[in-house]
Amino acid sequence: MLLFPALQLTVTYPKATASADGFEILAIIPILALVFTVLVHLACAIAVSDDCSRYRKEMGDTVFLSRFIWVVIALLTGPIGLAIYWVMHRSTINPANQAGVET
Numbered sequence: 001m002l003l004f005p006a007l008q009l010t011v012t013y014p015k016a017t018a019s020a021d022g023f024e025i026l027a028i029i030p031i032l033a034l035v036f037t038v039l040v041h042l043a044c045a046i047a048v049s050d051d052c053s054r055y056r057k058e059m060g061d062t063v064f065l066s067r068f069i070w071v072v073i074a075l076l077t078g079p080i081g082l083a084i085y086w087v088m089h090r091s092t093i094n095p096a097n098q099a100g101v102e103t
Contacts, residue, residue, distance in 0.1 A: 037078070044082040045075040055089055059096050063088045 052067040062070060074081040092098050 041075055041078040044078050045071050048074040048082060048085050051085070051089070059089075063094065 049067065049071045052062055052070055055062060056067070065073075070081075070085055074085060077084075087093055090097065
């Protein structure tokens, strides 16, 4: 492909070795990673939402934040937000969960 006729500059493109019908197969990897990440974040948000409902029936209101905010945190941060939610609500750090724990 001749870009600048006066300078005689040409550009050649390397042939794709792993392609199917002109579509680069390696281009699927980032798409699959993105889909996997979105699914993990959605699963974490659904798990937090479900547990917030159970927690509200068992113990009362959630710690510090409302259910909506916890779900948004889990949706944005994924497993990290789920872990923070679990530590604050289901672990023995929460004084309400220490009733049955022997020291």
